[in-house]
Amino acid sequence: xxxxxxxxxFQVLKTGQSMTLQCAQDxxxxxxxxxxQDPGMGLRLIYYSASEGTTxxxxxxxxxxxxxxxxxxxxLRLESAAPSQTSVYFCASSDQGFEQYFGPGTRLTxx
Amino acid sequence: xxxxxxxDSQVPVFEEAPVELRCNYSSSVSVYxxxxxxxxxxxxxxxxxxxxxxTLVESINGFEAEFNKSQTSFHLRKPSVHISDTAExxxxxxxxxxxxNLFFGTGTRLTxxP
Numbered sequence: 001x002x003x004x005x006x007x008x009x010f011q012v013l014k015t016g017q018s019m020t021l022q023c024a025q026d027x028x029x030x031x032x033x034x035x036x037q038d039p040g041m042g043l044r045l046i047y048y049s050a051s052e053g054t055t056x057x058x059x060x061x062x063x064x065x066x067x068x069x070x071x072x073x074x075x076l077r078l079e080s081a082a083p084s085q086t087s088v089y090f091c092a093s094s095d096q097g098f099e100q101y102f103g104p105g106t107r108l109t110x111x
Numbered sequence: 112x113x114x115x116x117x118x119d120s121q122v123p124v125f126e127e128a129p130v131e132l133r134c135n136y137s138s139s140v141s142v143y144x145x146x147x148x149x150x151x152x153x154x155x156x157x158x159x160x161x162x163x164x165x166t167l168v169e170s171i172n173g174f175e176a177e178f179n180k181s182q183t184s185f186h187l188r189k190p191s192v193h194i195s196d197t198a199e200x201x202x203x204x205x206x207x208x209x210x211x212n213l214f215f216g217t218g219t220r221l222t223x224x225p
Contacts, residue, residue, distance in 0.1 A: 004154075033212070040120070042201060042215040043155070058212065090154055098143050098162065098205055100213055102154035 002026055004103035006091050012109045013081045021076040021106050023091030029101075031094045032074035033058075034066060036087040037105075043090065049074055081110045113138040113204045117216035124192055125224050132187040132219045134176075134202030144185040145203040145213065146176055155201065161185065172196075197223045 007022045025032065030051045035043040035058075045058030047066040055066050063085060065077045074093075078085060088107050092100040116135045124130045136142065143162050147155040159170040166178040176187045185202060202216040 040217055042115075042217040043213075044215075045212055048212060092155075099145075099157050099160060102147075102156070104154045 004091055004093055004101050006089075006103040006106050008106060009104065010107050012111065013078075014111055015082060017081050018077065018079050019081065019108075020078075021089055021091075021108075022073070023075065023103060024073045025091075025093040025101070026072065027093060027095070027101065028071070029093035029095045030071070032068065033092040033094075033100065034064075034074070034076045035090045035092065036060065036085075037090060038087050046076065046089075081108075083110045086110045113142060113206065113214040115202050115204055115214055115216035117202055117219050119219050120217065121220045121222070123222045123224055126194055127191045129190050130188065130192050130196075130221065132200050132202075132221065134185045134187065134216060136183050136185065136202070136204045138183075138204060138206070140206055142204040142206055144176075144178055145205070146170075146174070146185070146187050147201045147203060147215075149199045149201065149218075151198075158187075158200070192221070192223045194223050194225060196221060 004025045033048040034046040037043050044060045049055045049068040052071045067075045088105050090105050091103040094100040145160045146158040148158045149155045159168045161178045169175045174189045199218045199220045201218045203213040
């Protein structure tokens with residue numbers, strides 16, 4: 001049981017480049033989430049997917065898009081990266097118990 | 112809307128001393144409460160949670176937290192800390208009904224001094 005996996009672990013982008021962060025879970029959870037973590041700001045929700053086929057905006061969705069590819073996978077896309085998107089990105093999943101399980105994170109730097 | 116306040120951004124404490132990490136929340140609806148721990152360069156792990164029942168909840172590694180509805184608090188305590196407890200701790204809330212999104216506090220960095 002790998003839990004929640006994320007790729008890549010590290011990425012450096014130039015301003016204006018695009019990329020997709022991948023997330024997969026093997027716990028058969030219905031809900032999946034993308035957060036960003038910035039120093040002194042805790043974790044902020046970018047997008048979430050309550051179930052397969054649905055996605056909704058969180059607190060800070062601007063500049064991002066998501067795709068719930070199937071029940072296991074939830075990807076986050078940056079269409080045109082900006083320095084303000086330099087952050088650590090975490091994917092999480094949950095089921096009925098409201099406990100969220102987190103992946104190891106992706107450290108993104110935009111120069 | 113829900114919000115979480117962790118007033119202490121950093122808490123240094125000597126090994127084997129007690130510690131309390133404070134968490135206050137505001138919400139117009141009933142909530143679930145959580146403490147997560149993040150060790151360096153890792154993701155977040157659930158430490159303990161309050162969903163219902165006894166207001167005092169405990170973790171397997173000696174931490175406990177008490178839900179105080181009147182003071183809207185969920186402070187985390189440990190009577191004797193260990194070097195391995197050095198980490199960042201996040202308090203979070205989730206609504207009872209509707210989408211179970213978590214709202215996080217800004218975190219408290221606990222440093223245990225030998």
